[in-house]
Amino acid sequence: MIILSPSILAADFASLGEQMARAEAGGCDYFHFDVMDGMFVPNISFGLPVLSSIRKITKKVLDVHLMIEAPERYVDRFIDAGADIITVHQEACVPLAKTIERIHSRGKRAGIAIKPHTDVEVLGKYLGLADMFLIMTVEPGFGGQEYIDFCTGKIMKLKKMLSDSKIVADIQVDGGITRQNIGTVLSAGANVIVMGSSIFGGNIEENAKHFSDIFAEYE
Numbered sequence: 743m744i745i746l747s748p749s750i751l752a753a754d755f756a757s758l759g760e761q762m763a764r765a766e767a768g769g770c771d772y773f774h775f776d777v778m779d780g781m782f783v784p785n786i787s788f789g790l791p792v793l794s795s796i797r798k799i800t801k802k803v804l805d806v807h808l809m810i811e812a813p814e815r816y817v818d819r820f821i822d823a824g825a826d827i828i829t830v831h832q833e834a835c836v837p838l839a840k841t842i843e844r845i846h847s848r849g850k851r852a853g854i855a856i857k858p859h860t861d862v863e864v865l866g867k868y869l870g871l872a873d874m875f876l877i878m879t880v881e882p883g884f885g886g887q888e889y890i891d892f893c894t895g896k897i898m899k900l901k902k903m904l905s906d907s908k909i910v911a912d913i914q915v916d917g918g919i920t921r922q923n924i925g926t927v928l929s930a931g932a933n934v935i936v937m938g939s940s941i942f943g944g945n946i947e948e949n950a951k952h953f954s955d956i957f958a959e960y961e
């Protein structure tokens with residue numbers, strides 16, 4: 743199943759609830775929640791109180807992407823605030839296996855993310871551990887950037903690593919996904935698609951419907 747996970751980083755926060763309702767009406771599956779600390783990435787976004795508020799207004803899966811140093815410090819609090827999936831960065835989390843186990847012990851799904859210049863091979867030893875692997879397709883920190891082409895090869899490589907090991911896990915892509923390159927990431931093997939500008943820029947419901955329709959056909 744191909745999943746649409748709109749990144750609320752690109753929403754208008756003054757009318758966040760209304761904009762999320764429009765994305766739901768267009769058929770999205772998850773909401774992607776980008777947390778930035780100004781340390782791991784050169785930007786600051788939003789955190790726990792915002793997650794608690796949106797937890798009250800949606801039943802959709804809340805897919806939390808922690809772009810923060812030492813994310814193990816905050817896993818429990820994001821789960822308490824309503825996260826369904828927590829993704830931490832391989833580059834930022836030293837006790838990585840332990841952190842994934844902690845997320846699982848709380849009954850939630852766990853993801854491992856890598857930045858564009860991190861070799862996909864680093865994920866090898868975690869293949870059977872995480873539920874999802876996030877291949878960043880832009881440098882994390884900002885929405886609205888252009889897709890980095892060499893990341894397509896990393897998606898394909900990860901897909902092969904998983905199938906060679908006979909392991910089933912989600913492959914998430916995040917950054918610069920558009921109507922133009924959606925076919926490329928789907929063909930490469932991604933199945934959880936994060937999109938900010940391509941959903942919240944313009945007519946939100948129509949954008950979400952456009953991609954949901956493509957995904958339904960792709961099955």
Ligand code: DX5
Nearest residue numbers: 882883885886917918938939
């Ligand atoms: C970037 C974030 C992304 C971002 C994607 O650091 O992780 O989720 O919001 O936005 P677009 O789709 O606009 O590139």
Ligand code: ZN
Nearest residue numbers: 774776807916
């Ligand atoms: Zn993200």
